[in-house]
Amino acid sequence: MSFYSQDEQRRYVVSFKKSKISKMEAADILKQEVRILTDFKIDDGVSKLSSSIKIDPDQALHFENIGTTIISLSDEDVKKVKENNNIEQIVEDYPVYALGEQHKFKNCENEELFRAGYNRGYQTAMQEVYRNNYPCYNQLNVPSHYNISKQVSDCPPGMHPECINDDPVVEPPVCPPGMHLECVPDVPLPPEDDLQPILWNIQLINANKVWSRVTGRNVKVGIIDTGIDNNHPDISVVDGISFVLADDDNIKTFTNSWEDDNGHGTHCAGIIGAQNNKIGVVGVAPECSLFSIKVLSSSGSGQLSWILGGMGWAAEQKMDVVSMSLGSMVFEADAECSVAYQRAAQELINQGCIVIAAAGNSGEEKFPWVGLPARCSEFMAVGAIDKNKNIASFSSNGPSSLPIDSGVEICAPGVTVKSTWLNGKYKEASGTSMACPHVAGAAALLKQLHPTWSPMQIRQKLRSTAQDLGAPGNDPKYGGGLLDCYRAIFD
Incomplete structure (x- = not known):
């Protein structure tokens, strides 16, 4: 469904050969091919879409830093524009959706058990094959610089095993280099009322340990x-902006409120940065600075042009991490990426920002492949697993022909994840939308530790320290494996 009515010319995203092009030059090129009125003008896309000023449906919007213009065209105009040698790509301003609808199995409990068993079987079978054929398999998940010959198996009451600095250096058992295990006194627990609830998803990725x-x-x-939802007691938002068409799309105005009227964005925000305040839930990076960039409406849908506007604003504001739990399904295994998406993400990367996206929820569909924009190499695609570390049946994956940086790179909890919701509430939800913000939160932790690291260094660290699942090494379903914040920070 498009936000533009059928009797209007359709909106198109036109990317020029030049990755950066001025409004004047873009207008001159388009005027060669398109029947444009004499009062035609191009406005800046980011500023126009984020204002509450009425927008003419035929008005062209330009994104100078990514060489892209949004414009209404007839079918005849589209043919002409495609033939122009100054044009790199033209695609319709297609719908984009939130990827976190509550996942429900279609039949009864037996089917859920069957699917869970199938997923466990896939993982176990692949591991068994490698164990039987490759004697070194059992050491694959242990870093080469770790020593597994020594163990602290039991500690007396009131003590627990912990890594202690060595001086001189002694090779440790599954501790970072220069540390060893010793029994040390337990830290007294605070009264029950003072404890912050730490849910399974945060513990599974070891976020609370860092x-x-x-x-x-x-x-x-x-x-x-x-x-x-800026009024939620578990969330603090620094600032925000909106690129969403007002509910009454007959007047073609954009709302300037970045408040959540759906719930999806608030849920993702809680996974990333819910505060460690002894109530509700706590996020992966509880002290990060959250910014609300509203590009999806109350129905959980938006347009490609709105997403580009949001990405452009994020680059202008010099975000360190961008989390995108949204996307569109692809219908071909080798579906190409939108040039505009790629350039918008690259602009963020050039500003030092890592871009993380949900892989998609089409794993059980006829077209199960990683969707857009996650399959574009500039985005880090995230798949979803459950609390038993099994791949979620809905998690988009593959095809296996995709390069590592275009397929699923890493996975994180995405099944029945509890987080913040509208009106100060909490809710469980499933989807790769829930997996994506776990990785975004982990990226924020790494960025604090290594403020000078590039987006690629953070991306590679997250991937290389993931807990291998499924087939050894990278595979289409799990990518590099389960996000592990502890290893990412301390390895």
Whole structure:
């Protein structure tokens, strides 16, 4: 469904050969091919879409830094524009959707058990094959610089095993180099009323084990989604902006409110940065700086042009991390990426921002492949697993022909994840939308620890320290494996 009516010319995203092109030059090229009125003008896309000023449906919007113009065209105009040697790509301004609808199995409990068993069987079978044929398999998941010959198996009451600095250096058992295991006194637990609930998804990725060192403080995280509920007691939002058409699309105005009117964006925000305040839930990076970039409406849908506007604003504001739990399904295994998406992400990368996207929820569909924009190499695609570390049946994956940086790169919890919701509430939801913000939060933790690291260094660290699942090494379903914040920070 498009937000533009059928009797109007359709809106198109036109990317020029030049990755950066001025409004004047873009207008001159388009005027060669398109029947344009004498009062035609191109306005800046980011500023225009984020204003509440009425927009003419035929008005062209330009994104100078990514060499792209949004314009209404007839079928005849489209043919002419495609033939122009100055044009790199033209695609319709297609719908984009939130990827976090509550996942429900179609039949009864037996089917859910069957699917869970199938997923466990896939993982176990692949591991068994490698164990039987490759004697070194059992050491594959242990870093080569770790020593597994020594163990601290039991500690007396009131003590627990912990890595202790060595001096001189002694090779440790599954501890970072220069540390060894010793029994040390337990830290007395605070009264039950003072405990922050730490849910299974946060524990599964070991996020709570790194907060003594990093919490994401002062790292700017942009959530490109349905907005964020700024009144939620578990969330603090620094600032926000909206690129969404007002509910009454007959007047063609854009709302300037970045408040969430759907719930999806608030849920993702809580996974990333819900505060460690002894109530509700806590996020992966509880002290990061959250920014609400609203590009999806109350129905959870938007247009490609709105997403580009949000990405452009994130680049202007110099975000450190961008989380995008949204996308569109592809219908061909080798579907190409939108040039505009790629350039918008590259602009963020050039500003030092890592871009993370949900892989998609089409795993059970006829077209199960990683969707857009996640399959574009500039985005880090995230798949979803459940609390038993099994791949979620809905998690988009493959095809296996995709390069590592275009397929699923890493996976994180995405099944029945509890997080913040509208009106101060909490809700469980499933989808790769829920997996994506876990990785975004982990990226914020790394950025705090290594503020000078490039987006690619952070991306590679997250991938290389993931817990291998499925077939050894990278595979289409799990990517590099389960996100592991502890290894990412301390390895």
